Amino acid sequence: MITFQKIKWKNLLSTGNHWTEVDFQSSPTNLVIGTNGAGKSTILDALTFVLFNKPFRKVNKSQLVNAVNERECQVEIDFSINTKQYKVQRGIKPSIFNITVDGVELHKEADDRAMQKILEQGILKLNYKSFTQIVILGSSSFVPFMQLSSPNRREVIEDLLDIRIFSAMNNLIKDRIREKKNNVKSLDLKRDNIKDKMNMQKKFITELEDMGKQNIEKNKVNINNLIRETDEYVLTNEELDLEVTGLIEDQEKVTGASEKLLKLNNLKGKISNKVSTLTKEHKFFTENVSCPTCTQPIEESFRLNRINDVQTKAKELKKGYEDLEKTINKEQNRERHFNKLSKEITKLNHDISQNNTRINLNQKQIRNLESEIQTLTSQLKNRNTEHEKLKEFKGNLDKTTEELSIQKEDIQYHDFAYSLLKDDGVKTKIIKKYLPFINQQVNRFLQKMEFYINFQLDEAFSETIQSPLHEDFTYSSFSEGEKMRIDLALLFTWREVARVKNSVNTNLLIMDEVFDSSLDTFGTDDFLKIIRFIIKDANTFVISHKIDMQDKFENVLKFDKVKGFSQIVT
Numbered sequence: 206m207i208t209f210q211k212i213k214w215k216n217l218l219s220t221g222n223h224w225t226e227v228d229f230q231s232s233p234t235n236l237v238i239g240t241n242g243a244g245k246s247t248i249l250d251a252l253t254f255v256l257f258n259k260p261f262r263k264v265n266k267s268q269l270v271n272a273v274n275e276r277e278c279q280v281e282i283d284f285s286i287n288t289k290q291y292k293v294q295r296g297i298k299p300s301i302f303n304i305t306v307d308g309v310e311l312h313k314e315a316d317d318r319a320m321q322k323i324l325e326q327g328i329l330k331l332n333y334k335s336f337t338q339i340v341i342l343g344s345s346s347f348v349p350f351m352q353l354s355s356p357n358r359r360e361v362i363e364d365l366l367d368i369r370i371f372s373a374m375n376n377l378i379k380d381r382i383r384e385k386k387n388n389v390k391s392l393d394l395k396r397d398n399i400k401d402k403m404n405m406q407k408k409f410i411t412e413l414e415d416m417g418k419q420n421i422e423k424n425k426v427n428i429n430n431l432i433r434e435t436d437e438y439v440l441t442n443e444e445l446d447l448e449v450t451g452l453i454e455d456q457e458k459v460t461g462a463s464e465k466l467l468k469l470n471n472l473k474g475k476i477s478n479k480v481s482t483l484t485k486e487h488k489f490f491t492e493n494v495s496c497p498t499c500t501q502p503i504e505e506s507f508r509l510n511r512i513n514d515v516q517t518k519a520k521e522l523k524k525g526y527e528d529l530e531k532t533i534n535k536e537q538n539r540e541r542h543f544n545k546l547s548k549e550i551t552k553l554n555h556d557i558s559q560n561n562t563r564i565n566l567n568q569k570q571i572r573n574l575e576s577e578i579q580t581l582t583s584q585l586k587n588r589n590t591e592h593e594k595l596k597e598f599k600g601n602l603d604k605t606t607e608e609l610s611i612q613k614e615d616i617q618y619h620d621f622a623y624s625l626l627k628d629d630g631v632k633t634k635i636i637k638k639y640l641p642f643i644n645q646q647v648n649r650f651l652q653k654m655e656f657y658i659n660f661q662l663d664e665a666f667s668e669t670i671q672s673p674l675h676e677d678f679t680y681s682s683f684s685e686g687e688k689m690r691i692d693l694a695l696l697f698t699w700r701e702v703a704r705v706k707n708s709v710n711t712n713l714l715i716m717d718e719v720f721d722s723s724l725d726t727f728g729t730d731d732f733l734k735i736i737r738f739i740i741k742d743a744n745t746f747v748i749s750h751k752i753d754m755q756d757k758f759e760n761v762l763k764f765d766k767v768k769g770f771s772q773i774v775t
Contacts, residue, residue, distance in 0.1 A: 207286050207329065207711040209744075214251045214280040216271040219244045221770030229713055229744050232760035234733075237748040239764035244771025245748050246717055247764075249341060255280040255295045257333040258302075258321060261341070270297050273769070291328065304328070335364035339699040341715045349692040350699075351668065351680040358666040363632065366639055366702070385616050392609040399605060403598045410591050417585045424574040424581075431574075435567045438560040445560075449553045452546050490515070633664060639702065640664070646701050650694035653735050656687065660694070697735060700743070714745045733757055 213226035227248060239245040249261040260269055270278040279296040292305040302320060304311040325332050350358060490511045495502045647660050659671040670678040755761050765774045
């Protein structure tokens with residue numbers, strides 16, 4: 206059994222730089238009251254943060270640090286399990302995570318994740334989800350059992366029945382099966398590889414003895430052919446090089462045509478602009494005898510002189526334009542010839558490059574064939590060594606075949622164990638054994654709260670609910686008050702299962718605003734009777750806004766804001 210003794214925190218949420226401490230064992234029944242924002246629900250965030258490194262409410266972990274002090278957020282909790290005494294310390298800014306057992310701090314693992322795994326699996330024996338199902342019932346962030354998915358419902362019950370170990374074992378076996386199957390694949394490949402090597406070795410010995418000399422002669426012939434072919438490529442490249450040199454010389458004769466064309470085209474443009482200007486002037490003096498702007502007559506002699514001048518200049522420009530056109534055509538032909546030569550040079554260089562590639566390839570083949578001749582010559586001298594290699598391959602094959610047989614036999618054993626540890630195996634049989642007890646307890650607690658329905662969970666953890674009138678219901682069919690009664694009955698049931706199974710039994714029970722939302726007066730009274738007279742060995746903390754219930758609890762913790770910081774007041 207986990208006995209939670211006390212918890213304290215500072216610089217957590219609205220709490221300032223002073224320790225707020227709660228004694229979990231001070232009284233069997235405790236009422237936690239305070240106005241909105243006073244910090245009464247901070248105990249939930251402190252509890253889940255120190256144990257599971259996550260707040261209870263839907264806030265980011267970084268938001269747990271007090272916004273005023275902005276550092277040294279710390280939570281400490283003391284609890285015992287059987288005869289061992291534990292203390293867990295966790296903090297933000299700076300980061301703190303320490304676990305102490307009987308006054309001795311646990312050796313730090315590689316990282317905090319490994320330490321968290323030790324805390325959840327090795328010490329507490331439960332995770333966040335299971336912890337909240339048997340310790341905390343909240344109105345906002347809490348997700349009741351009936352609102353969980355089937356896999357999550359199963360996870361909670363497996364934790365309570367202490368059979369999650371089967372899942373862990375199953376995962377280990379699954380990993381082992383995967384590992385062994387990979388080993389089988391590797392051994393199959395290894396065996397096939399050895400067989401291939403044996404066949405190749407046998408073939409090699411045959412070729413070595415029967416065809417060694419023949420292959421040597423064949424390689425010599427191939428070498429001579431490659432040498433001859435290479436010489437031809439070399440000769441061809443020499444001819445191509447000469448041709449490229451000649452083309453380059455021809456190309457140099459027509460170099461600069463593009464630059465000259467650019468200048469000529471610019472000049473052509475200027476002449477065209479000048480012709481356009483003269484055309485406009487000729488048209489003006491031809492069509493107008495008076496100024497179109499001021500209407501004064503243009504002197505006829507001046508007008509005729511301008512016309513003659515324009516015509517004379519136009520004739521001169523026309524001749525220059527025609528000469529320019531001829532020059533441009535000449536340079537265009539030179540440019541086309543230059544481009545043609547460039548393409549021919551590029552093609553020839555490409556041919557040379559391809560021939561060089563073939564030459565390199567042939568030289569590489571020649572080296573390989575020469576190396577092969579040396580190898581064949583050496584191997585012919587060492588035939589006994591090759592027979593020893595074949596014998597060694599045979600030994601490796603026998604050994605690999607034996608290992609493969611052992612691995613396949615192990616897989617069969619592991620497959621059998623895996624089938625037993627699957628959800629529909631041993632775990633289901635254990636769950637079937639406890640389902641009647643679970644259903645009996647749920648209905649017992651429902652009757653204590655004067656809610657007379659027949660509630661049943663099946664092996665898939667789906668509910669069947671019948672009223673006295675034999676009408677079928679689901680959890681979602683009920684009112685919020687009726688749902689709360691079912692949630693409470695399940696919470697009390699999980700605690701009974703934990704107590705009977707002694708898996709994750711604990712003294713702590715915290716309920717957040719269960720009276721403030723859905724329970725009516727009769728439900729509240731029934732609930733108080735249950736926690737006072739039926740729930741054994743429990744220290745119950747009820748968080749509520751209802752200050753009129755103080756006389757119904759043995760101890761009252763009042764939270765309030767003092768100078769902007771939350772604290773317990775007397």
